[in-house]
Amino acid sequence: MKIIACYSNKGGVGKTASSVNVAYGLAKAGQRVLLCDLDPQGASGFYFRVKPSKKLTDDRFFTDVKRFTSAIRGSDFDNLDILPANMTFRDFDVFLSRMKNSRSRLKKALKSVDSDYDVVLLDCPPNISTLSENIFRSADAILVPVIPTTLSERTFEQLLEFFAEQELPQKKIMGFFSMVQGTKKLHAETMEGMRKAYPKRLLDVAIPFSTEVEKMGVHRAPVATFARSGAAAKAYDALCQTVQKRL
Template identity: 35%
Template sequence: MERVSRLMDIIALHNLKGGVGKTATAVNLADQAARAGVPTLLWDLDAQAAATWCVGAAPGLARPPAKLFRRKSPIGRETVRTRQTYLDLLPADGSLRQLDDLIDKGKDGARLLDRLLQPFSENYGLVVLDCPPSFSRLADAVVRVATRVLCPLIPAPLSLNAWRQMVARFDRGRYGRDTLRPFLSMVDRRRGLHRRWSEAPPTSLRHCLRTGIPYSTDIEQMSVHRQPLAAFAPRATATEAYRRLWLELAGDIEIRP
């Protein structure tokens, strides 16, 4: 498949579990990329619309996703500007819960998604996808078109179990395990296990990014301010952590403005 990622980079945030900092990372990485001068599109694929909320936008699409995914209506018309220069949003919609039905069983969902994304390469250098926490046809399509799939993991044994399931899924689907990048999220250094994993992540976390994201009340305040961290807490420890994570990721895949 001729991937759109040859024209622009696509970063997907994905995990089987919810509540691990996936959406906060998607929003803040997109914001940091935009602040670095990279024209960025944040696509909220989760029907719960948390990423849409956290950038101050309203959920809902003007046209049904069925028309967009079947290319009966231009998806580019659905993008909205955010308060951050270089950052646009493709908002979530409640009907996204039916997306798996639009990707017919046995059909190539990745090719469909790739065709939808291709026009965006004219205006954006980076697309960040906030995915719902599940295995699905949509998730399978996303991981096949993504340049990198970032998986936030809370330092705990259950996280390793979820990680092993993701790796097994990638191996069965032959998606290319090298695109997977785990990183530690919601790290509380007052806890012994969190400190130990921060200093030496388990060996099973192949290609683990060095930068971890701390547990922080500032991150929780994103839903109150409806802005990325850098907009209302530029000097916070968590803001700096997201900046470092962006720089590490940008170096990994050589993203430049």
């Protein structure tokens, strides 16, 4: 089982949209996928019309295998299940701080579904915390959406610096450009500069800024289910294919 995290230490970069579309794309390619929403806002579950289990609280997530597995919900799509978030997930850091071996707790929890899925995809909250350290250590790959602007470039640099300081393997990081507007000179210049600066950390993939992605909230479904021939769906397909090759 491979663990893929979709993470950014900056909010509003298309993280959840990427999680939903990558999970759908991998499932459509024949992988058995569990999309695990770790963000208490629960947007991934919303997109798939899945209600969260109120019985899966922050402590039981890490300690109660039966409660963890019973909270998993089937989606409307083959090979794709969802573990939806609820608001108690906001206390993950408080709970983890009280536990022994807190840095490895997430991986231990996910081992309970090791034989059931080929891929577990984590939709992560936008911060650097005890939970995110668990994510960094547990994941085989970390997808990082980056809007090609100065501030997003800075947060990407901060993430790389954090990995270096904590002696975490930077090779896990797979950045890709998100919400790209082709008409903006700044976007083009930033993408060119970052690809030169981080050739090994950035995938050759760019997700366009698109109304199709925004309409996911209306359709409550992945882009490819209602705009299959659109630029966004094709870009997410390219992202899925690239991730599969890297793994």
